[in-house]
Each structure stands twice: as C-alpha cells, then as structure tokens.
Amino acid sequence: MKKSLLLCDCLGSQKIDVDALSKTTGLACSKVHSCLCTDQIGIAAEAIKAGNVTVACQQERRRFEDLSVEIEAELPEFVDIRDRAGWHSGQGDAAPKMAALVAEAHLPAPAPRVLDVASEGTCLLLAPSELATEVAAQLADTLAITVLLDQGAEGTADPRYDVVRGRLRKASGSLGNFSVTFDQLEMLIPGGRGAPEFTPPRNGAVSQCDIILDLSGNMSLFPAPHKRDGYLRADPGSANAVADVVRQAMQMIGTFEKPLYVRLTENLCAHSRAEQPACSNCLDLCPTGAITSAGDHVAIDPLICAGCGSCSAVCPSGAITYDAPPVDTLFRRLSTLASTYRKAGGKSPRLLVHDEEHGLEMVQLFARYGAGLPVDVIPFAVNALAGFGHAEMLAALGCGFGHVDILLSPRTERDVIEVQADIARAISGSNTIRLLQETDPDALETALDTDVLQPAHETLLPMGSRRQVARLAGRTLQPDVRMIDLPAGAPYGAVLVDTDACTLCLSCVSLCPSGALGDNPDLPQLRFQEDACLQCGLCANICPENAITLKPQLNLSDEAFTQVVVHEEEPFACIECGSLFGVKSTVEKITEKLAGKHAMFASSEAAKMIQMCDNCRVNAQYHAQNNPLAGKERPRVRTSDDYFSKRRDH
Numbered sequence: 001m002k003k004s005l006l007l008c009d010c011l012g013s014q015k016i017d018v019d020a021l022s023k024t025t026g027l028a029c030s031k032v033h034s035c036l037c038t039d040q041i042g043i044a045a046e047a048i049k050a051g052n053v054t055v056a057c058q059q060e061r062r063r064f065e066d067l068s069v070e071i072e073a074e075l076p077e078f079v080d081i082r083d084r085a086g087w088h089s090g091q092g093d094a095a096p097k098m099a100a101l102v103a104e105a106h107l108p109a110p111a112p113r114v115l116d117v118a119s120e121g122t123c124l125l126l127a128p129s130e131l132a133t134e135v136a137a138q139l140a141d142t143l144a145i146t147v148l149l150d151q152g153a154e155g156t157a158d159p160r161y162d163v164v165r166g167r168l169r170k171a172s173g174s175l176g177n178f179s180v181t182f183d184q185l186e187m188l189i190p191g192g193r194g195a196p197e198f199t200p201p202r203n204g205a206v207s208q209c210d211i212i213l214d215l216s217g218n219m220s221l222f223p224a225p226h227k228r229d230g231y232l233r234a235d236p237g238s239a240n241a242v243a244d245v246v247r248q249a250m251q252m253i254g255t256f257e258k259p260l261y262v263r264l265t266e267n268l269c270a271h272s273r274a275e276q277p278a279c280s281n282c283l284d285l286c287p288t289g290a291i292t293s294a295g296d297h298v299a300i301d302p303l304i305c306a307g308c309g310s311c312s313a314v315c316p317s318g319a320i321t322y323d324a325p326p327v328d329t330l331f332r333r334l335s336t337l338a339s340t341y342r343k344a345g346g347k348s349p350r351l352l353v354h355d356e357e358h359g360l361e362m363v364q365l366f367a368r369y370g371a372g373l374p375v376d377v378i379p380f381a382v383n384a385l386a387g388f389g390h391a392e393m394l395a396a397l398g399c400g401f402g403h404v405d406i407l408l409s410p411r412t413e414r415d416v417i418e419v420q421a422d423i424a425r426a427i428s429g430s431n432t433i434r435l436l437q438e439t440d441p442d443a444l445e446t447a448l449d450t451d452v453l454q455p456a457h458e459t460l461l462p463m464g465s466r467r468q469v470a471r472l473a474g475r476t477l478q479p480d481v482r483m484i485d486l487p488a489g490a491p492y493g494a495v496l497v498d499t500d501a502c503t504l505c506l507s508c509v510s511l512c513p514s515g516a517l518g519d520n521p522d523l524p525q526l527r528f529q530e531d532a533c534l535q536c537g538l539c540a541n542i543c544p545e546n547a548i549t550l551k552p553q554l555n556l557s558d559e560a561f562t563q564v565v566v567h568e569e570e571p572f573a574c575i576e577c578g579s580l581f582g583v584k585s586t587v588e589k590i591t592e593k594l595a596g597k598h599a600m601f602a603s604s605e606a607a608k609m610i611q612m613c614d615n616c617r618v619n620a621q622y623h624a625q626n627n628p629l630a631g632k633e634r635p636r637v638r639t640s641d642d643y644f645s646k647r648r649d650h
Contacts, residue, residue, distance in 0.1 A: 004028040005102065006047045006055045006076075008036040014086025016056075017095040024099040024344040025106070027054070037063050049073045054105065056081050079105035083364045084379045088372035096346030097378055103340040104333050110325055114257040115302055119176040119210040119230070120144070121253040126168065127215035129153045131236050135215065135246060136161045142250045143211070151184055157196045163188040165198055166205075171212065171221045174303045175230025175252065178209045211252050215242060224287040226411070227306035229258070261307030261324045261384075262300060268319035269297035270513035270536040278513065278538035281489075282311035282320060285416055296513075309387020310416045316491030316534035317514060318465050322387045330382070331395055331462035331469065337378055338399040338459065348402035348454045350377045355385050358409035366441040377405075377448055386413040391466035393424035393433050394473035398460040402452040403432045410439065422487045427474045427554055429481065467491070471531075475556050486552040493535045493552040495528050497566045501547035502526065504569060504583050508539035508548060518563055524583045525568040531560040575608060576616035587611060 005027045007016055011034055022029040036044045037060040047053050048068050055064050058080035068075050085097045123143040125132055132147045133156055139145050140160035149165045156163065166185035173179050185205040186198035214221060214233040222228045232248055234241035270279040273296055282291050282298060290304035291311060297319070300311075312322040321327055334351075341349045352373065354360060363379055366372060373379060378401075382388055385408065396404045406421070408414065414435075421433050436447050460476045462469045470492075474484065486492060495517065504524050509517045516532035517539060519525060540548045571580040572587040587610065594600075595607035609617045 002028050002052070003106065004030065004047065004050075004053045006030050006033075006036065006044065006053055008033045008040075008057055009086070010057070010059075010082055011035060014082055015094070016081075016086065016098065017093070020095040020344055021099055021102060024096075024340060025102050027102065027106075036060075041067065045071055048076050053077070054079055054102075056102070058083070077105065083367040084373065085375075087367040088375055090371065090374045092375035093345070094375045096341045096344035097349070097375055099344040100337045100340040100346075100349070100378055104336050107329075107332055107336055110329060112324055113260040115260055117174075117176045117229070117256045117258045117303065119252050119254060119256065121211070122146070122209045123211040123213055123249060124148060124178070124180060124209045125213045125215070126218075127213075127236060128217075131215055131242070133158075135213070135242065138246055139213075139249060143253070146209070148182075151186075151201075154195070157188060157190055159190070163196075166201065168221070173208075174228060175256070175258075176210050177303060178212055178230065179206065180209060180212075181206050211249055213245060213249050215245075223289055224306065227288050227308070228304070258303060259307060259324050260302050261305050261309070261322065262312055263321050263323040263326075264298070264300050265319050265321075266297040268317045270317050270319070270534050270538065271298050272296050273511040273513055273538060274542075276511060276538060276542050278541065279316060279534065279536035281314040281316070285310045285314060285413070287413060307384055308413055309384030310413050312387050313389030313416055313420055314489075314491075316467075316536060318467060321466075322384065324383055327392075327466060328463075330392060333380070334392075334396050334399050334401075335461060337380070338396075338401055341378065342400060346376065348376065348452050349400070350374075350403040350405065350448075350452055351380050351396050351401040352377050352405050352407060352448070353380045353382060353385070353388055353396075354407040355409050355412075356381050356383065358411075359385075359407045362407065362438070362441050362444065366444050370441050371445045373444075374448060376452070385409065386416045388417070389420040389466070390424040390427065391470040391473075393421065394427055394477070395460075395462040395469050397424075397428050397430075397432060397455075398457075398462065398469075398473035398476045400455055400459040402455050403434075403450065405434050405436050405448065407436045407438065407444075419487070419489050423490050426486050426490075427470060427477070427484055429478045429484070471554070471556065474554055478556070482555065482557045484554040484556065486554055488552060490552040490554075491535055492554045493533055493550055494530055494555070495533060495539060495566065496549045496551050497526065497528075498545075498547040498549075499567045501545045502543075502567050503545060503586050504567065505544065507542050507544065511538055511542055513538060520568075523568065524571050525565050527563040528566045529561070529563045530555045572611070574613040574616055575611045576620070577613060579613050581613045 007030050009016055009032050016032050018029045018032060033040050045067055049071050051074055054077040056079055058078050061078050065075055079102055081098045081101050085094045085101055088094060121143040123145050125136055125145055125147045127135060129149055136145045136147050145161035147161060147163045151165055153165060164185060164187050166182045169181045169183045171178060171180045182205040183203045184201040186201050189197045212231050215236045217236045220233060222231055225231055225233050232245040234245040272278055287308060288304050288306050290301045291298050307324060309322050311320045338349060360381060393404050421435055424433050425431060438444055438447050457476050460472055504526060506519050509519045514532045514534050516529050518527040535550050535552060537550060540550060570584045572582045572584040573580055591610045601607040609620050612620060
C-alpha cells in the first residue's frame with residue numbers, strides 16, 4: 001500500500017503545494033484540509049483507519065494518537081511542515097523545504113538501544129531539619145525515605161521514614177544504583193522515653209539508594225547535576241523549586257529505559273599503550289564523569305552517560321561513536337534534505353541545527369509570533385548539539401547546503417563545538433559555519449539575515465566513517481588544495497621527526513595505536529602514513545630522544561594513503577659474519593662511548609663485540625679468555641673402574 005500524506009493548512013494560515021509535494025516525495029497526498037483536528041476529525045479518522053499514513057501536523061499529535069487508539073487503528077507517523085516551513089513572512093516558495101522535511105520524516109530510523117533501570121523508591125533526603133521533616137512527610141507514602149541531618153541536629157521519631165545524622169562523604173552511581181558513604185553516622189533509636197537518642201557515631205558506613213533528593217543548598221554531589229539521573233537538586237529557599245523536585249521524585253518508581261547513547265570499540269581506542277598516556281580527549285571533556293581509564297582503552301558507564309555527544313565529536317579514531325541515532329543515519333538525513341530541496345526546485349538551502357528542547361521551542365515561537373524561518377532555512381533537530389562535530393558540519397556543506405548555522409542552547413558544551421567549528425572552517429576553506437547564541441526568538445530574524453551564494457562545488461554522498469566523510473568533504477569543498485593547516489586539537493596531521501636526534505630505536509612504532517608509524521624489517525627505516533595518524537601524541541610522549549613533534553594538518557593528496565620514509569640510516573655490518581644489524585651511526589656512537597672506557601670493553605678484543613651481531617657476540621664471549629660467564633674446569637667423569645681396587649679378591 002502506497003504511503004499517504006494527510007495535509008492541513010491550519011485554518012488557512014499556510015500555503016501548501018500538493019502537486020509539488022506529491023511529485024517530489026512520491027507520496028499520495030490528500031487535498032489540503034483546514035481543520036482536521038476539529039471539524040474535519042472524521043476525515044482524519046478515515047485516513048488513519050486506512051493505515052500507512054503520515055499526518056502533517058505535530059501540534060495536535062496527542063489528539064490524533066488518542067483517535068487512533070479509539071478507532072483501534074495503527075498509530076500514524078507525523079511531520080511538522082507548519083512551524084518549520086509553512087509559517088513564514090518572507091518572500092519565496094516554501095514548497096521545496098516542505099518536500100525536504102517530508103522526505104526526511106520518511107527515512108527509516110533504527111530501533112534505539114536501551115538498558116532497563118529499576119528503581120524501588122528508596123530515597124536519601126538531604127535538607128535542613130525543618131524542611132526535611134516537611135518534605136519527608138509529603139513523600140513518605142510514596143517513597144522509602146531516609147533523612148540525613150547534620151551532626152547535632154535534633155531528630156524526630158516518625159515511623160513513616162528513617163532519620164540519621166552524620167556527614168555524607170561521597171556518592172556515586174545513578175538512578176536505581178546510588179552508593180553513598182557516611183562519616184560520623186548516627187542512627188536514630190526509635191524506642192525509649194523522652195527525646196529520641198542516636199547510636200554512637202561510626203565512620204565509613206556504606207549504603208545504597210535509588211534516588212538522592214538534595215535540598216541542602218550545598219555544593220552539588222556530582223558534576224553536571226542536571227544530567228545525573230535520579231539526582232534531584234533544588235534551592236531550599238525556593239518553594240516552587242522544592243515542590244517541582246518533590247513531584248519528580250514521586251514519579252521515579254518502576255522500571256525505566258535508559259538510552260545507550262554511545263558505542264565503544266575498544267580496539268580502536270588510542271587512550272594508552274604500555275602504560276604510556278596518549279589520547280585523553282573524551283576523559284577531559286565528559287561533563288558527567290561517565291568515562292574512565294581502563295588500561296589501553298577507556299570505559300564508559302552507560303548509566304551515568306547523559307548523551308551530550310562530546311566524546312564522539314572529539315574521538316580521533318572513531319572508537320566512540322554516537323549511537324542515538326548512529327552517525328550514518330544523520331548523514332542520510334542531511335543528504336536527503338539537500339537533495340530533495342534541489343529536486344523540488346530549490347537553489348541553495350541553509351541548515352539550522354538545533355536541539356529538541358531549547359532550539360525546537362525557539363523555532364516554534366519564532367514561527368507563531370515572529371517572522372518565521374526563511375524559506376531557504378531548513379531546521380535540523382539533533383539529540384546532542386555537542387555531538388554535531390566537524391565531520392557533520394562538513395557533510396552538510398558537502399551535501400549542498402550553502403550555510404550551516406548551529407543554534408546553541410544555554411546548556412550546550414560550547415568548548416567542544418567551538419573547536420569543532422574551527423576545524424570545519426579550516427577544512428572547508430570558508431566562513432559558512434556559524435554558532436548562534438540567541439535566546440530570544442525575535443533575535444533569530446536578524447541572526448538569519450545573511451546572503452548565501454550558490455555552492456560552486458559538486459555535491460557528495462556522505463558515506464563511511466566520520467574521518468572518511470571529513471576527508472571527502474575537504475576534497476569536494478577545496479578541490480584545488482592539497483594541504484590544509486588545522487588548529488590545535490585536530491585529529492589529522494603529520495609526525496615531524498628530528499633526524500639528527502632520532503636513533504631509530506622504533507619505540508614509537510611498537511606503540512603507535514593506529515599503525516601510522518611503521519618500520520622496514522630489512523632496513524633501518526621509520527615510515528609514516530599520514531591518513532592513519534590520530535595526533536594522539538603517544539609517539540611524542542614515548543620518544544626517548546624527544547625527536548618527534550606533531551603538526552595538525554589535513555593532507556588531501558593520495559600520498560596520505562601511502563607509507564613514506566621519514567628517517568633512514570645505513571645499516572651496520574657485523575665485523576665477523578657480515579650480516580646487517582642495527583644502525584651504523586648508533587653502533588659507532590656506542591663504540592665511541594664504551595670502548596676503552598667501560599670495564600666490560602676495556603680491551604680492544606672486548607670492544608669488538610659491540611660491532612658484532614647477536615650470534616657472533618655470544619660466540620666470541622664464550623670463547624674469550626677471562627670469560628665472565630665461564631665456570632671452573634668440569635671434573636672428570638667417574639666410571640666403574642674408579643671403584644675397583646687392585647687387590648686380588650676384586
């Protein structure tokens with residue numbers, strides 16, 4: 001059955017070109033209705049009951065979903081072409097953008113990966129005594145409350161909840177799996193006459209809980225507290241804020257689905273080798289502390305990960321990839337939007353990247369009360385703005401977008417995205433990538449007022465890894481350039497070797513996590529393949545001669561895919577057998593430093609062993625006079641004759 005599109009112009013507030021939508025998207029478009037959510041609800045019911053329908057309205061989504069349940073029909077799909085396209089006051093035809101948005105909405109989406117998190121409602125409440133008593137009484141019928149009071153505070157014996165005194169030393173974990181450690185812990189003794197008494201204090205008490213309700217007004221227990229599931233924090237002086245977190249706490253009982261935001265491929269990680277540090281980009285940037293070192297690679301706690309996407313944007317090897325949805329899904333969305341826009345007659349679209357909370361609200365308010373998005377500006381919602389890195393920005397430009405604007409939210413990790421934008425600008429060779437920090441919908445009109453030229457390059461189809469897409473985009477956007485200088489922190493570059501200092505010890509080769517550095521088994525050579533270099537810095541850290549430095553750059557020539565010799569020397573021939581071993585300059589330098597100066601090589605004969613291969617050196621050492629490895633002369637082997645005497649009776 002052919003997919004159908006149910007259209008509504010929302011009381012005539014937008015113009016919809018049915019023929020253009022049908023021709024471009026290949027969908028069976030209905031005629032344009034005006035009030036499907038009210039007077040024409042029966043038409044909507046018939047279309048939904050027929051099945052395989054997409055409703056071109058997001059505002060009344062809940063109403064249409066309830067209608068589907070009522071008539072026992074399959075839930076329809078939805079696409080917003082009103083706030084994002086139809087409502088605009090600018091000049092031009094919005095049909096190409098509408099077609100692009102409809103085509104994007106019909107792309108298949110992979111099923112999200114989730115992890116079940118169970119919460120039984122055990123809650124640790126941190127608050128001043130008076131407030132703690134009030135809040136605990138509100139939550140006691142819903143949650144299993146334990147109130148932690150300061151040392152010396154008076155406690156109230158209430159059978160509905162537990163009361164303890166002490167100091168919270170540390171806390172870890174997330175919703176359903178918090179671990180807390182107390183010092184000077186005193187537990188209230190429920191029995192007895194008079195004021196309640198407490199047990200003697202003890203240190204190092206450990207317990208678990210599902211929820212932490214922090215109304216203490218002290219410093220947060222966790223970094224990025226708003227991203228820690230199960231940790232609710234509010235200013236104790238704000239009654240509204242306290243009431244809000246109390247309501248949230250009441251709802252945190254049951255089994256919840258925690259999205260698995262990122263995917264880790266451990267063997268690609270360039271974090272460390274042989275206990276030598278290398279790449280730590282994700283560790284340095286993770287706002288929640290979900291990423292920790294685990295030897296040669298990092299480890300990610302999926303329960304703490306908040307899905308900001310910073311780690312995937314800065315990972316040079318692709319060991320960490322954003323998976324909600326996967327990056328290839330994002331590339332397909334970009335390509336579909338740009339190609340459909342051009343197919344529908346559009347010339348040079350612009351991309352407005354925003355999140356699904358702050359950015360989406362800004363677009364909706366701008367459309368309803370302001371000028372609305374220009375007809376050539378296509379909104380692009382992503383789960384994590386920080387995860388929209390340089391590869392994604394370049395993919396958008398390569399697909400045919402003339403300009404890429406990223407609307408930041410107040411909670412966006414700006415340090416990450418600013419560096420990624422600088423890298424993308426350098427690779428694209430243009431200033432067509434902007435970061436917008438507008439928080440007023442009316443200010444968007446001024447921010448989006450810019451001239452956009454028709455892209456002169458051929459469009460690309462973004463396929464492969466993020467590194468591959470970035471390189472392909474660089475060659476597409478700057479076809480005549482072969483070497484691009486990049487800012488510090490870029491994951492592409494060269495290794496510069498000081499040939500005077502390098503001794504060809506090849507320690508860098510043995511530890512290079514990506515295989516960018518290699519050797520020649522037949523000759524003393526150091527080889528380098530630039531395309532594979534991650535700029536992790538391990539080679540520079542491990543080099544005993546400090547002969548290696550890194551140079552951020554992107555080599556777009558084919559030479560980047562081949563190994564080139566960056567340093568080589570003449571091999572040394574063994575003075576005994578003539579076989580090649582080692583490096584001539586190194587052997588000569590060692591001979592100069594040790595011959596006649598070290599006890600083991602004091603004589604000329606002993607010094608010659610420095611210039612011998614392994615086999616000849618062992619042989620010479622074994623047969624040398626005063627061999628330190630030689631023992632005393634072996635005793636004569638005793639035979640049976642030694643036990644017979646010369647007596648006749650023997």
